[in-house]
Amino acid sequence: MTSYRVPAERDPARPAADRPLTVVVDGEPVTGTAGQTIAGVLLGAGRREWRTTAPGGAPRGVFCGIGVCFDCLVEVNGLRDVRACLRRAQDGDVVTRQGGPGEDR
Template structure:
């Protein structure tokens, strides 16, 4: 089999125009593009960590990027333990960092 190059102009697979979206992360608006995962939006905004571990408070963000590990867990629209690498961002999503300090505060609110 022989490969060949085609110019970008001749490529039949063309992405559509970007559709911007805004999510709210810990009270701050963060912009991204429709189709990105939450992790992609967060990384694109320069955020590399958004969870802390229960055994020592170590920072976590994306590790595997394919949903095998649980390092990228966040709360989305009130639902805890969402893997940011798997969930596509939706315009208006409200994302909150997770960690032992956050869990205790939410338990106290109930």
């Protein structure tokens, strides 16, 4: 999945150059750009699901994208229940898939 980007020379906001970052997702390095949320990095890498529900193991990823629904929960640097759509990715973050509530780890 790729996003549409306005060429820098035509962008009225005059963005600065991209600053790449790398997060480790389930042991695999994934690259993104500074300022992206964890969900944005994951979606940019082609990942559409990164959590499962407790009853039945149904796959979940981004649903609302604004932090209301809790479908995008992940573990970040050992902290569970982080909403990937709200948390800005930091270079070196360790992100782990998360199962449903109460799942033993």
